[in-house]
Amino acid sequence: MIESKRRRRMIANIATYFVLATLSIFCIGPMIWMLLTSLKYEADIVTQTMQYIPRRITFDNYVAIWTQSGFPRLIGNSLVVTFLTVTICVATGTLAAYAFSRFAFRGRTQLMLGYLIVRMFPAVMMIIPLYVVMRGVGLVDSRFGLALAYTSFLLPLFAWMLKGFFDSAPKELESAARIDGSTRLGAMIRIVLPLARNGLVASSVFIAIAAWNEFLFALMLTTGQGSRTWPVGLQLMVGEFQLPWGVLAAGGILSILPVVVLFAIVQRTMVQGLTAGAIKG
């Protein structure tokens, strides 16, 4: 009886590892292939018989994408846009998240729902009017304009996620600080924010990744070198220059590098923040 139970457990464990390994290969296999491709000579990519493990390695593709195109410029623009987006969201969204977390006021539920409903608007529906408006005020093809556009869908996400982290920070310390004469805002900045520090970082990283990756708004709202971000630039390079696979792969690897690093660092807190809302809701 016990013997058979142990055996069943063992079979279940093996099955679990098999599932996990298969899914992992499915998930990162493509990325590994892209990495290998980026390290191959063009002659080894376009061959009769496929080379699974590259026989010789080169960094020429990386040098090519970095020096022979506007890639550094694109990355720079993306960095600026991402930074601006995160700054706007943190400056305004932190206050909103705090209000949602600490006060019960009239219209609170409706407002919070409104924050979510915003996600239901088709991107195109937002892009067209944004384009017209921004053209009117001269913000098309500007990094600041693009960051503003990103705020439209990232700010609600940020506030929603951060609220979850504020909810789990204890309220007692805050009350103590208020009794000692601290203002609401002072208590929030000195007590709550440090307590929810990890959450703040994770929420910021989440929207930073989203802004870094965004493609559609950037395609529509940027027209020139001055503000074009890397996803648009890379896509246009593929169309215009018939980018060789190795160079394209190198560009892909370079541009996902920051995402992978950031994700690896704050992954656990971020996952916690992303899932909190869905469980409660």
Added chain:
Amino acid sequence: MYLLLLPSLVMILLVIAYPTLYGMAISFREMRLTRPGLGGWIGFKHYAGMWSDPVFWVALKNTVVWVTAAVVLELALGLLAATALNRDLPGTKIFAVLILLPYFLPNVVAGHMWALLLDPRLGVINDLLVRVGVLQTYKAWFADPNTALAATILVEAWHGFPFFALLLLAGLKSIPEDLYRAAAVDGAGVSAQLRLITLPMLKTVMAAAVILRVIGLVNSPDLLLILTGGGPGDATQVLSLYAFQTAYKEFNFGYASALSVVMFVILMIFAVGYIRLSRITKGGGDD
């Protein structure tokens, strides 16, 4: 108090409410950037035009197929991954990171990566399939109208299933261990436990995950724009992509707005109906 909300409310009103209303207004107007002479209110002309636009109907059908297939596939894979991760065997954390990673990758890179994998001349998947004997020769997955939609669904499933894994895993973790122990004492087998405990307890999370994903998939044309651009022919044309191309390539803002208003209405109807339905099936006993 309301002062705290003010900054973000102003931002939201500025970048959402105004553009949205403006966008709805545009859908009743003639607005083409290429022909500035045209203008003025035209009532429901765009909506009437949609009715007799064959591309609209193809795109509508493709949207339904694409979204349904992708969500079902992602839900199944996500459930599988979440169940496996939830057993908390040694090494699970590393697997979790690997499995979640695709969700955070940009569409542009995901698209080209898969284009490389499925390339008709040097795609490694073609090579593998030929080696094991499934295929006779390399196949042009994205150029063949019969396989293009399926191929894009595969890419989307790869990109999106970690989202389901993430939410479902959190849902599984919130089910108290005691329930399973009690069930085991009562002699419930694995399948009975799955049917009587796991699935009912996961219902809310699943419902939330499905609706969020459906909204996301209906609204964002990114991946299809990069992979196929709607082709070959209109084999992978979906509503969001059609609306975007109408705006971006033809600068016909009026018609594009009308298309996205229709999309929004369809989504609203779906969301309300879906939420009603998942409330009813929940049995109403627990809340």
